[in-house]
Amino acid sequence: MEQIDPPSSVEAAISDTTVNEYERQPVPSKSHKGAGKFWGMYAGEHAAGTEFMIGPLFLLNGVTLQNVFIGLLLGNLLAVLSWRYLCAPIATSARMTLYFQLEKIAGGGLVKGYNFANGVLFCFLAGAMITVSATAVGIPFNMEMPTIEAVYPNSFLFVVIVLAVGALIAVVATLGYESVAKFANVASPWMVLVFVACGLVAFKELDVSNWSELNALWDGSIAFAQEGKSESAMGFWSVVFFSWLCNAAMHVGMADLSVFRFARKSSYGWATSAGMYVGHYVAWIAAAFMLAAQIKIAQDVNPVPGPMADRVVGLAGIVCVVIAGWTTANPTIYRAGLAFQAMLPSVSRRVATLAAGCLATVAGVFPAFAWKLLGFVGLYGMILAPIGAIIFFNWHFRSNGDASELESREFKGSFNFAVFFAWLLPVGVSLYFIQVKGVSPWFLTIPCWLVCGFLYLLFSLKSEQA
Amino acid sequence: MTIVFKILGLTGLLLTILPAVVYSFDFVELSFVKTSMTLGMFFWFASSIVGPRLSSRAGE
Numbered sequence: 124m125e126q127i128d129p130p131s132s133v134e135a136a137i138s139d140t141t142v143n144e145y146e147r148q149p150v151p152s153k154s155h156k157g158a159g160k161f162w163g164m165y166a167g168e169h170a171a172g173t174e175f176m177i178g179p180l181f182l183l184n185g186v187t188l189q190n191v192f193i194g195l196l197l198g199n200l201l202a203v204l205s206w207r208y209l210c211a212p213i214a215t216s217a218r219m220t221l222y223f224q225l226e227k228i229a230g231g232g233l234v235k236g237y238n239f240a241n242g243v244l245f246c247f248l249a250g251a252m253i254t255v256s257a258t259a260v261g262i263p264f265n266m267e268m269p270t271i272e273a274v275y276p277n278s279f280l281f282v283v284i285v286l287a288v289g290a291l292i293a294v295v296a297t298l299g300y301e302s303v304a305k306f307a308n309v310a311s312p313w314m315v316l317v318f319v320a321c322g323l324v325a326f327k328e329l330d331v332s333n334w335s336e337l338n339a340l341w342d343g344s345i346a347f348a349q350e351g352k353s354e355s356a357m358g359f360w361s362v363v364f365f366s367w368l369c370n371a372a373m374h375v376g377m378a379d380l381s382v383f384r385f386a387r388k389s390s391y392g393w394a395t396s397a398g399m400y401v402g403h404y405v406a407w408i409a410a411a412f413m414l415a416a417q418i419k420i421a422q423d424v425n426p427v428p429g430p431m432a433d434r435v436v437g438l439a440g441i442v443c444v445v446i447a448g449w450t451t452a453n454p455t456i457y458r459a460g461l462a463f464q465a466m467l468p469s470v471s472r473r474v475a476t477l478a479a480g481c482l483a484t485v486a487g488v489f490p491a492f493a494w495k496l497l498g499f500v501g502l503y504g505m506i507l508a509p510i511g512a513i514i515f516f517n518w519h520f521r522s523n524g525d526a527s528e529l530e531s532r533e534f535k536g537s538f539n540f541a542v543f544f545a546w547l548l549p550v551g552v553s554l555y556f557i558q559v560k561g562v563s564p565w566f567l568t569i570p571c572w573l574v575c576g577f578l579y580l581l582f583s584l585k586s587e588q589a
Numbered sequence: 590m591t592i593v594f595k596i597l598g599l600t601g602l603l604l605t606i607l608p609a610v611v612y613s614f615d616f617v618e619l620s621f622v623k624t625s626m627t628l629g630m631f632f633w634f635a636s637s638i639v640g641p642r643l644s645s646r647a648g649e
Binding site: 306309310312313316317319320321323324326327436437438439440442 | 601602605606608609610612613615619622623624626627629630633634637638
């Protein structure tokens with residue numbers, strides 16, 4: 124999904140080795156990279172531990188099988204188009220990171236605020252990944268698995284295992300993530316195949332021979348999971364918007380400017396289709412079939428990744444869950460640490476990373492963060508994506524797509540209130556609709572993004588006139 | 590030595606996916622799938638982690 128997926132270890136690998144050299148300058152042409160690197164990176168990036176959670180949550184939310192297949196197809200296409208036509212063209216023209224570009228528009232003070240929000244959200248995301256890994260690590264210890272209703276930890280052993288897994292990930296993150304990123308690169312082709320194998324085995328266990336039998340079994344699984352109610356909490360458009368915007372912070376939110384500024388051409392944006400259709404299509408559907416098979420065979424509706432993977436493919440499945448969780452949680456904690464350190468430059472990176480790791484581990488103790496992953500990922504995108512609108516509207520309407528004009532119009536202060544209020548107003552209203560009216564966050568991301576962009580243009584114009 | 594590890598890695602990937610494909614056609618038992626996937630995992634990680642180190646020591 125990651126990420127919902129978060130910035131991957133693979134991206135991190137690029138960042139650690141080369142990106143840091145050009146953090147505060149456009150990437151020179153000698154450092155541009157070919158298309159193959161991007162295809163491989165995105166395919167690996169979206170085979171994360173959280174994919175094991177998201178697919179089953181569609182079933183538990185009563186999404187029909189047709190909506191899963193067609194909704195994900197369309198939503199992932201929209202995500203790919205967003206990367207290709209919104210993010211990649213700016214990245215390959217300006218060749219700057221989101222942070223550097225935002226600093227030029229909004230001032231260093233506001234970038235720190237963005238970093239803080241990013242860091243906190245990263246910690247909770249990493250917490251869900253730690254929970255996922257802990258469910259696999261707990262299998263040899265006969266750990267009682269948390270149920271889908273569980274908000275708090277259900278056993279002392281679960282807490283101990285989450286703390287141990289979280290501590291290990293946090294300590295490794297403090298050492299830097301280059302070695303983990305290399306390991307993630309090595310593991311990703313194997314992990315993708317394990318995901319596919321899980322889906323094949325689970326599909327076989329469903330024992331269906333045609334679409335109508337599969338559909339009937341799927342509906343039966345939903346009815347069993349919902350204790351006979353068979354209500355859908357997510358319709359077709361929910362699936363489309365969720366799959367489109369679960370990575371909103373990366374594409375419309377422009378975080379992947381950091382990645383695509385190394386691309387020779389903006390057409391490399393198509394490489395994201397590898398991640399979307401391997402990770403967010405095949406892997407999600409495979410994981411959903413794993414839960415359907417578990418319901419059919421064991422009458423168990425708990426979508427706990429470790430035992431689910433163990434039941435269908437054994438030890439390889441358990442190891443895959445641990446590695447998928449670890450290799451994505453590790454860079455997430457590392458980046459959260461960097462974000463916190465940017466807020467408090469006097470604190471060392473190791474201390475900041477440890478603090479981020481502690482926050483993520485505490486979040487991981489509460490399984491509710493993993494069970495509520497759909498809502499959390501939607502909220503994450505809704506809060507961060509509007510910053511991308513600032514970049515997009517500024518690039519096209521104020522800088523006229525010209526990097527030199529972006530430089531010449533650089534904001535001289537440290538805190539641009541036009542940007543701050545353009546972001547705060549739509550996000551504040553959206554949070555009201557989410558909390559009070561119960562609107563799903565993924566329906567508010569695009570309106571929020573558009574309003575933020577227009578308000579930014581309006582406020583900038585007013586402040587210039589003033 | 591490099592070619593040996595490449596073959597080992599490819600074998601690992603094939604052992605990871607092929608048994609699941611064959612299982613879906615009812616040719617093998619699930620226990621066979623689990624065993625071969627475990628073997629495939631060891632082969633893949635041996636070839637991609639241990640392999641390059643041994644090759645570099647051998648001066649390849």
